[in-house]
Amino acid sequence: MTAAHREAAGGPGCGRRPAFGAALAAALALAAAYTLALGLRRHEAAASHQQPTPEAWFVAPTPTSALLVKAGRALFLSSCAHCHGADATGDEGPDLHGEEASDRYIATIINRGIKGEMPSFRKKLGAADIVKLTAYLRSLPVGP
Numbered sequence: 001m002t003a004a005h006r007e008a009a010g011g012p013g014c015g016r017r018p019a020f021g022a023a024l025a026a027a028l029a030l031a032a033a034y035t036l037a038l039g040l041r042r043h044e045a046a047a048s049h050q051q052p053t054p055e056a057w058f059v060a061p062t063p064t065s066a067l068l069v070k071a072g073r074a075l076f077l078s079s080c081a082h083c084h085g086a087d088a089t090g091d092e093g094p095d096l097h098g099e100e101a102s103d104r105y106i107a108t109i110i111n112r113g114i115k116g117e118m119p120s121f122r123k124k125l126g127a128a129d130i131v132k133l134t135a136y137l138r139s140l141p142v143g144p
């Protein structure tokens with residue numbers, strides 16, 4: 001290789017160098033932006049993993065109204081009656097008249113279910129449904 005050849009060979013290479021530098025800078029900037037975006041997304045994911053505890057589903061009971069009881073009865077008939085009886089006097093599941101458990105406990109049972117006994121209704125019933133169901137249970141007559 002002669003000096004001229006070397007110059008000819010090196011020439012274009014030297015000419016490409018600034019372009020290569022710019023490309024590298026752009027790539028680094030892109031990588032930095034990507035890392036930042038990833039970090040933000042990870043932060044978001046962490047926040048969304050702060051799942052509500054079943055208790056967070058609990059809505060303080062609203063005053064029982066005839067409308068709530070009626071809606072609760074409809075929910076009871078479709079979701080609960082086949083185990084607790086159409087009139088909630090019990091079948092496979094216990095009689096729910098005069099239920100002494102707190103509203104919060106009832107909400108937790110409906111939400112979580114009872115292992116091996118009663119299914120969880122977490123996916124089917126929301127907090128508003130639980131309020132209705134509780135209103136219905138509270139409306140059941142107690143006594144001889």
Ligand code: HEC
Nearest residue numbers: 079080083092093094101106109110114117118119121133
């Ligand atoms: C697959 C049958 C089944 C279904 C469906 C079911 N339950 Fe139950 N439930 C049970 C059984 C069985 C128990 C009693 C478990 C035990 O005491 O160990 C129970 C217990 C309960 C208790 C607690 C009673 C107590 O004082 O210990 C409540 C409240 C209750 N169910 C409400 C409901 C409501 C409301 C629904 C509908 C959203 C429902 N259940 C649907 C079977 C069922």
